[in-house]
Amino acid sequence: MVKMEVHDLNLWYGSFHALKDINMKVYKHKVTAFIGPSGCGKSTLIRCLNRMNDLISNVHVEGRVLLDDKNIYDKDIDVVNLRKRVGMVFQKPNPFPMSIHENITYGPKLHGKKKGLDELVEEKLKDAALWSEVKDILGQNAMDLSGGQQQRLCIARCLAVEPDVILFDEPCSALDPISTGKIEDLINELKRHYTIVIVTHNMQQAARISDYTGYFYLGELKEFNKTKKIFTNPDNPETERYITGKFG
Amino acid sequence: MDRYTKQTIMKGVLWASALITISFLVIIIGFIVYKGAPAISWEFLTEAPRRSGRLGGIFPAIVGTIYLAGLAVLVATPIGVGGALFLTEFSKESKFTRFIRFGADTLNGVPSIIFGLFGFAFLVYYMGFGISILSGGLTLAFMILPTVFRTAEEAIRAVPRWDKEGSYALGATKLQTIWHVVLPQSISGIVTGIILGLGRAAGETAPIIFTAAILNPVLPGSIMQPTMALPAHLYTLTSEGISMQNAFGTALVLIVMVLVFNLLVSLIRKKKALRR
Amino acid sequence: MVRRLSEDMVKGILGICAIFSIIIIFLIIIFLFREGLEAFSYTNVIDFVLGREWNPSKETFGAAAFIVSSLFVTVGAIIIAVPVGLLTAIFLAELSPQRVREVVKPAIELLAGIPSVIYGLFGLIVIVKYIRITLDQPTGESILAGSIILAIMILPTIISISEDSLRQVPRAYKEGSLALGATHWESIARIIVPSASSGILASIILGVGRAIGETMAVVLVVGNVEKLPTSFFDSGEPLTSTILLEMGEAAVGSPHYYSIFALGILLFLIVMVLNIVSNVWLGRGLKRG
Numbered sequence: 001m002v003k004m005e006v007h008d009l010n011l012w013y014g015s016f017h018a019l020k021d022i023n024m025k026v027y028k029h030k031v032t033a034f035i036g037p038s039g040c041g042k043s044t045l046i047r048c049l050n051r052m053n054d055l056i057s058n059v060h061v062e063g064r065v066l067l068d069d070k071n072i073y074d075k076d077i078d079v080v081n082l083r084k085r086v087g088m089v090f091q092k093p094n095p096f097p098m099s100i101h102e103n104i105t106y107g108p109k110l111h112g113k114k115k116g117l118d119e120l121v122e123e124k125l126k127d128a129a130l131w132s133e134v135k136d137i138l139g140q141n142a143m144d145l146s147g148g149q150q151q152r153l154c155i156a157r158c159l160a161v162e163p164d165v166i167l168f169d170e171p172c173s174a175l176d177p178i179s180t181g182k183i184e185d186l187i188n189e190l191k192r193h194y195t196i197v198i199v200t201h202n203m204q205q206a207a208r209i210s211d212y213t214g215y216f217y218l219g220e221l222k223e224f225n226k227t228k229k230i231f232t233n234p235d236n237p238e239t240e241r242y243i244t245g246k247f248g
Numbered sequence: 249m250d251r252y253t254k255q256t257i258m259k260g261v262l263w264a265s266a267l268i269t270i271s272f273l274v275i276i277i278g279f280i281v282y283k284g285a286p287a288i289s290w291e292f293l294t295e296a297p298r299r300s301g302r303l304g305g306i307f308p309a310i311v312g313t314i315y316l317a318g319l320a321v322l323v324a325t326p327i328g329v330g331g332a333l334f335l336t337e338f339s340k341e342s343k344f345t346r347f348i349r350f351g352a353d354t355l356n357g358v359p360s361i362i363f364g365l366f367g368f369a370f371l372v373y374y375m376g377f378g379i380s381i382l383s384g385g386l387t388l389a390f391m392i393l394p395t396v397f398r399t400a401e402e403a404i405r406a407v408p409r410w411d412k413e414g415s416y417a418l419g420a421t422k423l424q425t426i427w428h429v430v431l432p433q434s435i436s437g438i439v440t441g442i443i444l445g446l447g448r449a450a451g452e453t454a455p456i457i458f459t460a461a462i463l464n465p466v467l468p469g470s471i472m473q474p475t476m477a478l479p480a481h482l483y484t485l486t487s488e489g490i491s492m493q494n495a496f497g498t499a500l501v502l503i504v505m506v507l508v509f510n511l512l513v514s515l516i517r518k519k520k521a522l523r524r
Numbered sequence: 525m526v527r528r529l530s531e532d533m534v535k536g537i538l539g540i541c542a543i544f545s546i547i548i549i550f551l552i553i554i555f556l557f558r559e560g561l562e563a564f565s566y567t568n569v570i571d572f573v574l575g576r577e578w579n580p581s582k583e584t585f586g587a588a589a590f591i592v593s594s595l596f597v598t599v600g601a602i603i604i605a606v607p608v609g610l611l612t613a614i615f616l617a618e619l620s621p622q623r624v625r626e627v628v629k630p631a632i633e634l635l636a637g638i639p640s641v642i643y644g645l646f647g648l649i650v651i652v653k654y655i656r657i658t659l660d661q662p663t664g665e666s667i668l669a670g671s672i673i674l675a676i677m678i679l680p681t682i683i684s685i686s687e688d689s690l691r692q693v694p695r696a697y698k699e700g701s702l703a704l705g706a707t708h709w710e711s712i713a714r715i716i717v718p719s720a721s722s723g724i725l726a727s728i729i730l731g732v733g734r735a736i737g738e739t740m741a742v743v744l745v746v747g748n749v750e751k752l753p754t755s756f757f758d759s760g761e762p763l764t765s766t767i768l769l770e771m772g773e774a775a776v777g778s779p780h781y782y783s784i785f786a787l788g789i790l791l792f793l794i795v796m797v798l799n800i801v802s803n804v805w806l807g808r809g810l811k812r813g
């Protein structure tokens with residue numbers, strides 16, 4: 001089943017054409033990975049999926065991005081609600097400088113939840129595989145956690161607003177291998193309930209955790225296919241060269 | 249109230265606050281110009297006051313202010329720039345340099361009236377300079393020193409390292425490098441600080457009222473004599489209700505001076521930004 | 525050899541320039557205290573600070589009315605300036621289009637550059653009159669007038685330091701908040717402002733120091749009545765006003781003269797503590813940010 005669809009998407013930063021005629025689908029309860037060399041527009045595209053690019057001045061977007069068949073770039077769309085439905089985890093862990101508990105309840109409180117917050121905190125921390133490590137220090141400042149713990153906290157924080165889709169922009173690039181492993185396991189677990197899009201620089205990671213993969217180069221989507229296919233028998237020879245490391 | 253309405257209202261409030269802040273400036277300057285303009289005439293600018301300022305002009309006060317602010321800058325500039333050079337070129341970041349900066353920041357926070365008391369006790373009385381341009385100018389120099397010092401430091405710090413290294417590579421000594429590379433490149437920043445200091449020195453009242461200012465409308469013959477000054481004259485005209493029209497005229501002259509200084513500073517900054 | 529020698533000499537001279545500010549501070553302390561401490565051989569410190577009567581001809585020196593007046597005008601100024609200043613700072617850091625910012629920033633700098641005596645003149649003719657006529661008070665020369673003028677004067681301090689600290693809040697916090705479905709305003713109020721709170725507090729403390737130490741703007745509008753004020757509509761006489769008004773009448777070396785310097789010590793100590801607290805605070809805030 002298709003959760004999100006990108007149609008003829010073009011994006012300019014000022015006069016710089018950063019995304020060119022992108023067409024692709026994000027399937028429900030699957031993991032979709034974006035790969036490609038640095039600067040090819042992976043972050044730009046993933047930030048189009050919850051309209052985070054709106055924050056940057058001078059950005060111009062054309063085309064359509066459908067979420068459950070509704071164009072999120074329509075005039076009548078409520079961006080705040082969109083971002084509640086399409087959550088995001090960033091490259092560098094960015095917990096708020098407040099307690100672990102407050103980090104998790106921040107979103108739900110905004111959306112009007114007042115009761116059952118403690119249960120929610122426990123549930124989401126468990127979902128993010130962090131509960132056992134922090135259950136006794138919920139009142140402590142989140143900035144004191146390790147990088148890997150912070151990233152899982154950010155995932156828990158994102159889960160707490162109960163999104164449909166979670167976007168990950170290189171969630172492991174600032175982490176050590178063990179923390180990376182934990183997050184990969186977590187993503188595998190999460191796809192049972194959520195639809196996931198992930199940007200990664202790590203080819204093995206894409207191969208390990210994703211169901212679909214898109215290969216980007218200079219703002220173009222060169223190939224979009226099942227991950228298995230991309231990594232064994234890609235349609236586009238350029239993709240093969242990139243994957244086998246003969247790129248350049 | 250729903251979240252979006254709240255956001256719309258708050259954004260309105262933010263715009264309104266900025267507008268209020270700006271309107272303070274517009275109203276104050278507008279008011280001074282409106283009330284002061286009728287007082288301005290050639291005679292007002294070039295004649296001495298008569299009958300304690302009820303009649304006549306403010307010429308001696310203009311001259312006095314130029315003397316006082318000029319002396320202040322003349323004293324504060326070498327000390328400030330010298331100190332800045334010491335921090336940037338002759339010492340590594342340490343407790344000591346932090347202490348120096350802390351000292352400058354602390355001095356910057358001393359209320360102007362305290363400078364007045366100090367100037368009186370130390371310069372006028374202890375040093376025996378009397379009520380004079382020298383006492384007033386030095387008091388003002390102490391007051392603007394932190395401004396000149398910190399601005400110069402910033403400007404000198406902004407000189408790229410490779411430019412200095414290029415000079416050393418050509419066999420220049422440290423002093424030659426400072427003279428031929430560092431100072432020329434940071435001069436506009438240093439001048440900015442000097443103009444800022446000049447503006448502050450010209451407008452300050454409390455420090456000169458005990459140390460330099462008198463009401464006697466004669467031009468000072470030497471720096472050991474007291475002088476009239478614009479802000480002190482303005483204060484006397486206002487507090488004793490001598491002539492509001494002339495008070496506003498004096499205020500206008502003073503504000504024009506400040507505006508010109510600010511304009512100069514922003515011109516220098518613009519030019520520098522363009523060159524980059 | 526010669527080069528080393530001259531370089532060392534230059535370094536020595538520049539070093540003296542560098543510590544000049546500190547020398548001046550020490551001189552200020554020495555001379556302020558040398559004259560001011562003399563006052564306490566006539567009046568003991570407690571009577572000086574808490575005494576209600578200040579009468580130079582009777583050689584009674586109690587500064588309570590001045591201290592209370594100073595506190596009153598300052599509190600009033602802060603109550604007015606903090607909301608306006610903080611909101612303007614938020615506007616500049618978060619909302620302002622570049623073109624608007626290019627107008628507002630220099631305007632605020634200019635506001636900081638206007639000489640304080642001109643604020644006084646403006647306050648006397650406009651604000652005092654407004655309070656007397658429109659608010660129908662017996663006298664417009666009041667604590668309130670002083671507070672309003674001071675509020676305008678300390679706005680630039682509060683705005684510029686607060687704006688700097690708001691800008692130093694990492695972008696990632698804001699993005700994190702928005703990505704959770706917070707509105708821009710919610711992100712400002714719940715994440716950005718709290719994260720900048722130490723800088724904002726420092727700006728306020730610095731503003732308090734400015735307000736307490738300001739002389740010329742206040743002396744022209746507060747009425748200068750040596751009486752404990754009880755409301756914002758009362759006249760008052762802050763420490764700075766007394767120093768300015770009475771220095772001219774006091775004979776050098778008289779108890780009155782020494783007592784004025786003692787007021788100076790009081791003022792100096794209050795302002796220095798505030799400034800040092802705020803500088804240390806700001807330094808710490810920057811390091812963590």
Ligand SMILES: Nc1ncnc2c1ncn2[C@@H]1O[C@H](COP(=O)(O)OP(=O)(O)OP(=O)(O)O)[C@@H](O)[C@H]1O
Pocket residue numbers: 013016018036037038039040041042043044045056
């Ligand atoms: N705010 C911006 N303004 C202008 N150009 C930008 C901006 N953000 C990104 N770009 C440009 O758009 C292109 C795509 O950037 P993007 O961040 O999407 O790349 P990426 O594929 O995520 O790279 P990386 O793997 O390094 O994260 C780059 O050329 C970049 O320089």
Ligand SMILES: [Mg+2]
Pocket residue numbers: 042043044169
């Ligand atoms: Mg990226």
